[in-house]
Amino acid sequence: MSEKIAVGEAVRRRRTVRQFRSDPVPESAVREILDLAGLAPSGGNLQPWRVFALAGEPMAELKRTVASSEGEEREHQGYPPNLWEPYRTRRFKNGEELYAIIGIPREERPRRLEQLAKNGDLFGAPVGLFFFTERRMGRLQWADVGMLMQNVMLLAVERGLDTCPQGYWVRYGQAVAAATGAENEDLILIAGMALGYADEDAVINRYRAGREPLESWAQFRGF
Numbered sequence: 673m674s675e676k677i678a679v680g681e682a683v684r685r686r687r688t689v690r691q692f693r694s695d696p697v698p699e700s701a702v703r704e705i706l707d708l709a710g711l712a713p714s715g716g717n718l719q720p721w722r723v724f725a726l727a728g729e730p731m732a733e734l735k736r737t738v739a740s741s742e743g744e745e746r747e748h749q750g751y752p753p754n755l756w757e758p759y760r761t762r763r764f765k766n767g768e769e770l771y772a773i774i775g776i777p778r779e780e781r782p783r784r785l786e787q788l789a790k791n792g793d794l795f796g797a798p799v800g801l802f803f804f805t806e807r808r809m810g811r812l813q814w815a816d817v818g819m820l821m822q823n824v825m826l827l828a829v830e831r832g833l834d835t836c837p838q839g840y841w842v843r844y845g846q847a848v849a850a851a852t853g854a855e856n857e858d859l860i861l862i863a864g865m866a867l868g869y870a871d872e873d874a875v876i877n878r879y880r881a882g883r884e885p886l887e888s889w890a891q892f893r894g895f
């Protein structure tokens with residue numbers, strides 16, 4: 673598990689895992705990952721991130737709370753309302769392909785919701801990472817937290833671990849804040865992340881999300 677891989681290889685290997693083995697991840701590994709991830713750049717070196725790592729009973733309790741919750745008012749939305757093209761189609765395609773691979777047809781809404789709810793179980797992962805910033809921070813600071821998150825995901829890959837970044841937890845921002853102690857400070861939950869070892873036999877983990885070609889989103893001038 674200590675195999676060293678190049679950054680490009682880690683970028684290629686990282687993918688969102690949606691079924692984990694229950695094997696625990698040692699606290700030392702999580703600490704090491706977060707410590708290194710904290711070398712992420714941030715505007716003005718504000719380092720505006722706050723991370724809560726939960727495992728064991730505190731995480732189990734949060735999973736139970738969310739499973740029995742009737743839902744909360746979200747503090748921010750996962751996507752802008754009335755998502756437009758080409759994003760609307762991309763999002764739709766992602767969902768369709770993912771459900772197709774696990775054999776859940778569009779009409780079977782209860783099964784789709786059941787699958788969605790697995791987010792609240794971290795897809796079986798033993799560790800939940802919750803990324804916050806101060807509520808009064810601006811957009812650039814949210815981008816800084818995103819850079820920290822990407823570092824975490826790549827460092828996980830380097831250690832044979834896998835992740836699922838999860839906007840899902842924003843639905844339960846208050847429950848997460850209560851479980852982590854973030855409620856005592858003026859923090860806002862940006863996203864959660866499942867961390868653990870992929871269940872390589874799981875069909876859902878065979879899914880590979882595609883990408884748009886470089887030409888469709890990057891332009892080059894003056895080279």
Ligand SMILES: Cc1cc2nc3c(=O)[nH]c(=O)nc-3n(C[C@H](O)[C@H](O)[C@H](O)COP(=O)(O)O)c2cc1C
Pocket residue numbers: 686687688689690766791836837838839840841863880881
């Ligand atoms: C900020 C963010 C939030 C996400 N939220 C969820 C989520 O709640 N549940 C989930 O299953 N995947 C979630 N994803 C994973 C995306 O669906 C995934 O990154 C995308 O489809 C590309 O696939 P890949 O990560 O396997 O390359 C999220 C990704 C990001 C970056």
